[in-house]
Amino acid sequence: MTLITKDRALAVAMLILCGIFYAESGNIRPPTTWQTYGSAMFPRLLLGVIAVLSILILIRSVLEKRDETQKLTWLSAYQWTKNNYKVLLLFTLFGIYAAALPFAGYLISTIVFLACAIGLLLGLDSRRKSLLTITVSLTAGLAIYVVFQFGLNIWLP
Amino acid sequence: MAEFFTHALSLVSSPSVLLLITIGVLFGIIGGSIPGFTVTMAILVVFPFTFAMDPVSGVSIMIGVFVGGYSGGLVSGVMLGIPGTPSSITTVYDGYPMALKGEPGRALGIGVLASFIGTVISVAVLVLFGPLLAKFSMNFRPWEISTLILFALTLVAGLSNGRLLKGMLAAALGLLITTVGYDRNSNIRFDFDLPTLSSGFEILPVMIGIFAFSQLMENIEKLGDKDSAHKNVSMNVTIPYAKIVKDIMGQKINTLRSSLIGSLVGALPGTGGTVANFISYDQAKKFSRHPEKFGTGIPNGIIASEASNSAVAGGSFVPTLALGIPGDLPMAIMMGVLILHGITPGPLMFEQNPVLVGAIYASLLIGAIVMVLCQLFLVRWFARIALIPQQVLVPVVLMLCAIGAYALNNNLFDIWVLFGFGIIGYLLWKADVPLTPLILGVVLGNNLEQQLFRALELDGSWLTFLTRPLSATFIVLSVLSVILALRQNKKINMQRTDDGGSSPLHRDSTPDHKP
Numbered sequence: 001m002t003l004i005t006k007d008r009a010l011a012v013a014m015l016i017l018c019g020i021f022y023a024e025s026g027n028i029r030p031p032t033t034w035q036t037y038g039s040a041m042f043p044r045l046l047l048g049v050i051a052v053l054s055i056l057i058l059i060r061s062v063l064e065k066r067d068e069t070q071k072l073t074w075l076s077a078y079q080w081t082k083n084n085y086k087v088l089l090l091f092t093l094f095g096i097y098a099a100a101l102p103f104a105g106y107l108i109s110t111i112v113f114l115a116c117a118i119g120l121l122l123g124l125d126s127r128r129k130s131l132l133t134i135t136v137s138l139t140a141g142l143a144i145y146v147v148f149q150f151g152l153n154i155w156l157p
Numbered sequence: 158m159a160e161f162f163t164h165a166l167s168l169v170s171s172p173s174v175l176l177l178i179t180i181g182v183l184f185g186i187i188g189g190s191i192p193g194f195t196v197t198m199a200i201l202v203v204f205p206f207t208f209a210m211d212p213v214s215g216v217s218i219m220i221g222v223f224v225g226g227y228s229g230g231l232v233s234g235v236m237l238g239i240p241g242t243p244s245s246i247t248t249v250y251d252g253y254p255m256a257l258k259g260e261p262g263r264a265l266g267i268g269v270l271a272s273f274i275g276t277v278i279s280v281a282v283l284v285l286f287g288p289l290l291a292k293f294s295m296n297f298r299p300w301e302i303s304t305l306i307l308f309a310l311t312l313v314a315g316l317s318n319g320r321l322l323k324g325m326l327a328a329a330l331g332l333l334i335t336t337v338g339y340d341r342n343s344n345i346r347f348d349f350d351l352p353t354l355s356s357g358f359e360i361l362p363v364m365i366g367i368f369a370f371s372q373l374m375e376n377i378e379k380l381g382d383k384d385s386a387h388k389n390v391s392m393n394v395t396i397p398y399a400k401i402v403k404d405i406m407g408q409k410i411n412t413l414r415s416s417l418i419g420s421l422v423g424a425l426p427g428t429g430g431t432v433a434n435f436i437s438y439d440q441a442k443k444f445s446r447h448p449e450k451f452g453t454g455i456p457n458g459i460i461a462s463e464a465s466n467s468a469v470a471g472g473s474f475v476p477t478l479a480l481g482i483p484g485d486l487p488m489a490i491m492m493g494v495l496i497l498h499g500i501t502p503g504p505l506m507f508e509q510n511p512v513l514v515g516a517i518y519a520s521l522l523i524g525a526i527v528m529v530l531c532q533l534f535l536v537r538w539f540a541r542i543a544l545i546p547q548q549v550l551v552p553v554v555l556m557l558c559a560i561g562a563y564a565l566n567n568n569l570f571d572i573w574v575l576f577g578f579g580i581i582g583y584l585l586w587k588a589d590v591p592l593t594p595l596i597l598g599v600v601l602g603n604n605l606e607q608q609l610f611r612a613l614e615l616d617g618s619w620l621t622f623l624t625r626p627l628s629a630t631f632i633v634l635s636v637l638s639v640i641l642a643l644r645q646n647k648k649i650n651m652q653r654t655d656d657g658g659s660s661p662l663h664r665d666s667t668p669d670h671k672p
Contacts, residue, residue, distance in 0.1 A: 006587070006588050006589065007588070007589075009588070010323075010588040010590065014326065021333070021347060024347055024349060025346070025347070028344060028345075028346050029342075029344045029345075035342070036613060036614070036617045037610065037613055038342075038344075039340045039342055039344040039346060040346070042336060042606045042609065042610070043333060043336040043346060043347070046329050046332050046333045046336070047333070049325075049329045050326060050329045050330065050333065053322055053325055053326040053329065054326065056322055057322050057323065057326070060322070064650075083378075084377075084378055086377055087374045087377050087378060087583075090374070090377065090551070090552075090555075091370075091374075091579075091580065091583075094555060094559070094576060094579075095576060097556075097559065098559065098569075098572045098573060098576050101559075101563075101569060101572065102569055106560075110556055110560075113552070113556060114552050114553065114556060117551070117552035117555070118548060118549055118552050121377065121380075121547075121548035121549075121551065121552065122546070122548040122549065132549070136549055136553065140553050140556065141556075144556070144557070144560060147206070148560065148564065152206060152208065152209040152564075153209060154208060154209060154564045154567075155567060156560065156563070156564075157563070157569065
């Protein structure tokens, strides 16, 4: 029997999430004497619903054979990474962009982010692509800066 | 109401607001015509620009995007054979063949005119039924409101294309997200000792993160899968005006029926243009004297699809304004816009903000007129814009999402919220969890908790939810929607088994990433 499938991984992740949040809900102030239900009731109700649904998904995954076609193995993870490394790199670039914003400011961070991201996705194997990357990065970055800073009076970092 | 509408019309007709509507429509058409971009994304991208505007201007430009976006999918559908938005899928069935026959202008013209008529009819539905529903819902007390929200969430979860359990899980997760931070009793919840979490999460970075990242990364993943065997349609487009009017006049009943289907479907939570265009196309074929001609490039199919998907615009405002429950995903974002401008959609909106309600009606009508003019005069340029590569578009949209999230409160934490929920949204999408119930849960969570607690404070018994007739009705409807969805799931699973499991847990991007 296949051990890990997408549904089982989802169900387990949700159950772990429920556990963590339920433990944290212990820090919520209990109801006062004049309150029937306290602040923890609604989130605990939701955590109960999520837990029950996760268990049902897990049970269904074990009982239904079709889910085994969604199995997760090291090979499938490697294959997916090989085919979709650009997605992972794009997430990483965005994280770096968010971290760099307060230090490098909007203009530099944005232009560099756009140049790197477009270059990653489009490739830089021709002069035309390089030119397009630089042009779009500079134009989009500057245009948004002008619109927000001077048009809408919204200060950018 | 008439004097409020006149006042609203005078506000919306001012040059600055007309310009904003035009910009919104243009952006919506461009967004809708780029395959994979969607109306929702267009709304998300434009939304940050509304922060500095007054409510009427902000809502007007958003409505412009809305109206333009629903008609934008027509352009790439006809010219490239690729629907610009999921709500234009059935437009391709007849629009593209008509274009291949050498009549792209006729296909586009029919679609544009049908879109216009659909929007106008849906505004009439909104004007007629919006106030009626709002008046009726004034009788709703906390029990009815909380069970209505529950019904909306179960309905949306049930419409998740065979993924009921995951849909309900997503809805519950969305509700859970809203519990982070201080609650109505000023008790802090789930801050994990981090001061930044004490104020909870702003709705919009959460929604943008969940929706945008998964949509954009899906577009990147699909880059290698593109079917390049699309025959070329000439970009030289001439609109045969007389022929188009004749085509529409010969399909009066089809146009009216499709518009009403779109309005009704739009008014149901969790549906939207995608469902509307399929139902409408199917009905048009059933009622046609020559159903065998559908799919060969006839006006009937284009009219059915475009009239219905544009009619969703007005229809989806009905529950949003009258009940405070968004009719579809773009409406959920529109609600976020209204809330950010200090306006709470709901039954009282018609009493407390009649001018804004009138401005919405007026903006929809003016937006429809602007849409027709833009499409008819600029359609050949829109067709070229549809060719913008995703490799350029995705990073620019990501950047706009980041700046949009930041501009909300000038708070860098919101960008991290966007990023964090972007990762969560992407992982959930990969796990085949529908995102629409999640986003609706985020939008409705605070209201649900408020109403639930108000009900329990007024009467501590949970049984009151069952003894009050309307509340009990909504509970029964919720249960029925779950049962119907279970039956639907069974049918879908049996079909998958008959297909030999060839497409296990096949994820059609349309239910998740509706326009």
